[in-house]
Amino acid sequence: MPKQDQPAPEAHLEAKVEQLGIAFEKLGMSPINARVMGFLLLAEPPYKDFYEIRDFLGASKSSISLALNHLMNQGIIDYLTFRGDRRRYFRINTDNWLQKLKQQTLETGSMRLLLEEVLEARTASEYPEFGEGLQEIVEFQEFIAQGIELMVRKWEERGV
Amino acid sequence: MPKQDQPAPEAHLEAKVEQLGIAFEKLGMSPINARVMGFLLLAEPPYKDFYEIRDFLGASKSSISLALNHLMNQGIIDYLTFRGDRRRYFRINTDNWLQKLKQQTLETGSMRLLLEEVLEARTASEYPEFGEGLQEIVEFQEFIAQGIELMVRKWEERGV
DNA sequence: AATTTAGTTCTATTACTCTTGAACTAAACG
DNA sequence: CGTTTAGTTCAAGAGTAATAGAACTAAATT
Numbered sequence: 001m002p003k004q005d006q007p008a009p010e011a012h013l014e015a016k017v018e019q020l021g022i023a024f025e026k027l028g029m030s031p032i033n034a035r036v037m038g039f040l041l042l043a044e045p046p047y048k049d050f051y052e053i054r055d056f057l058g059a060s061k062s063s064i065s066l067a068l069n070h071l072m073n074q075g076i077i078d079y080l081t082f083r084g085d086r087r088r089y090f091r092i093n094t095d096n097w098l099q100k101l102k103q104q105t106l107e108t109g110s111m112r113l114l115l116e117e118v119l120e121a122r123t124a125s126e127y128p129e130f131g132e133g134l135q136e137i138v139e140f141q142e143f144i145a146q147g148i149e150l151m152v153r154k155w156e157e158r159g160v
Numbered sequence: 161m162p163k164q165d166q167p168a169p170e171a172h173l174e175a176k177v178e179q180l181g182i183a184f185e186k187l188g189m190s191p192i193n194a195r196v197m198g199f200l201l202l203a204e205p206p207y208k209d210f211y212e213i214r215d216f217l218g219a220s221k222s223s224i225s226l227a228l229n230h231l232m233n234q235g236i237i238d239y240l241t242f243r244g245d246r247r248r249y250f251r252i253n254t255d256n257w258l259q260k261l262k263q264q265t266l267e268t269g270s271m272r273l274l275l276e277e278v279l280e281a282r283t284a285s286e287y288p289e290f291g292e293g294l295q296e297i298v299e300f301q302e303f304i305a306q307g308i309e310l311m312v313r314k315w316e317e318r319g320v
Numbered sequence: 321a322a323t324t325t326a327g328t329t330c331t332a333t334t335a336c337t338c339t340t341g342a343a344c345t346a347a348a349c350g
Numbered sequence: 351c352g353t354t355t356a357g358t359t360c361a362a363g364a365g366t367a368a369t370a371g372a373a374c375t376a377a378a379t380t
Contacts, residue, residue, distance in 0.1 A: 016281065023274050030338060041278045046290040050357065060340045065358060086348070086356065094293025098300060101271075105304055108268055111261075114183050118201045121176065130206040133254025140258060143315055144265055144308065151307040155300060190368060210327065220370045225328060246326065246378070 016042055017056075032059055033067045040077065040092045047080060047091035075100055102155075108148055109141035176202055177216075192219055193227045200237065200252045207240060207251035235260055262315075268308055269301035 020038030025031055035057050040046060048056070054064045068090055071077040075096040079088035115138050122131050180198030185191055195217050200206060208216070214224045228250055231237040235256040239248040275298050282291050 020274060020278070027271060032339075041275075041294075042281060044282075044285055044287070046282075046285070046287050061357075062341075062359080063339050066339085069358090088356085091290075092293075094290065094297060098293075098297050101297065101300065105268060108265060111183075111187060114180060115201075118180070121202060122204075122206075125204055125206070127205050130251075130254065133252075133258075134201075137254060137258050137261065140261065140315060144311055147307060147311045148304065151304055155303055192369075221327075222329080222371075223369050226369085229328090248326085 013042060014056075030067075032057070032063050033070055035059075036064070036067045036071060037076070037092070040090065047089035049087040049089050051087075053090065102152055105148060106145075106152060109145040112138055112141035112145065115141075173202060174216075190227075192217065192223050193230055195219075196224070196227045196231060197236070197252070200250065207249040209247040209249050211247075213250065262312055265308060266305075266312060269305040272298055272301040272305065275301075 017035055017038040020041060021031065021035035024034035024037050027034075029037065036053060039053060039056055040048065043056075050061075050064060050068070053068070054061060057064070059067075068077065072079075076092060077090055078093045078096070079090045081088055115134055119131060119134055119138065122134070125131055177195055177198040180201060181191065181195035184194035184197050187194075189197065196213060199213060199216055200208065203216075210221075210224060210228070213228070214221060217224070219227075228237065232239075236252060237250055238253045238256070239250045241248055275294055279291060279294055279298065282294070285291055
């Protein structure tokens with residue numbers, strides 16, 4: 001049962017943050033980290049201080065501290081400050097995040113290297129059909145990886 | 161401490177299966193599932209029955225049963241049988257596996273859809289720079305996703 | 321018909337990750 | 351100099367996923 005039946009202005013935002021949070025969980029984030037992402041993506045202004053985040057998400061200080069530091073280590077978020085205000089305002093750093101997404105994209109097909117080792121170990125096998133199947137997988141991943149590399153280069157040259 | 165100081169013929173294989181297993185764990189598999197993959201990739205012949213797998217990995221029957229069924233549901237492995245022999249011989253099905261890898265490759269940049277929703281919610285924001293940063297991420301993912309789609313099509317037309 | 325084989329299923333245990341509460345710190349403030 | 355602020359750290363609790371053990375089943379074998 002949600003906390004309030006009288007839909008407050010934030011009720012909709014809360015629901016959206018939860019929904020986005022679930023989506024980020026599916027991409028591998030822990031529940032709280034995912035919700036911090038959701039909140040910082042949807043919040044207006046798109047930067048919020050420690051206690052705003054904690055209050056909005058209804059989580060503990062330690063959880064928020066760990067989540068913010070984890071996301072900062074990953075380079076997805078950073079913070080800004082304002083003179084005369086000790087608080088840090090955390091925000092998603094879209095440049096670093098894009099940088100990270102590029103790297104991850106380039107890692108597509110990283111299994112290729114593993115399978116190449118397997119193929120080497122299997123050169124003397126009595127069952128070459130299996131090796132041929134693996135070879136095709138390696139070739140697919142090579143094909144895609146090369147294409148992605150090219151595309152990421154192209155993207156980086158765009159609008160220079 | 162490893163089980164034997166006298167390196168048996170399988171000692172090297174055991175180490176390789178563990179090493180491959182760790183690599184598959186990093187790709188998201190559970191420890192035992194990852195090791196089943198490692199074993200079936202390196203085993204000669206490349207198909208093994210339930211008890212061979214259990215004995216080689218030193219795991220319980222229930223763990224092996226769950227692992228094999230899970231990998232079968234994913235379509236990564238299947239089994240073959242031989243007349244007059246009740247056992248099923250499990251093996252990696254390279255065709256299905258490649259099929260699965262293709263699908264996964266096409267899912268690269270699935271976050272795009274999420275961010276498009278966020279952008280829509282932010283159209284009236286006082287902080288358009290943030291929206292522009294998100295927009296660039298969306299565009300990157302669109303660019304890559306389209307390229308990958310094209311490449312997968314190309315791959316499928318190869319050698320027809 | 322009784323037994324063996326080739327697994328499966330269910331419950332319990334273990335291991336690990338996530339989250340919290342409470343105590344703590346370092347800088348700033350009054 | 352004592353207090354508030356803005357967090358951090360650490361030990362512990364809760365929750366979840368992985369594995370194991372033991373009982374079970376269905377088909378085949380004797």
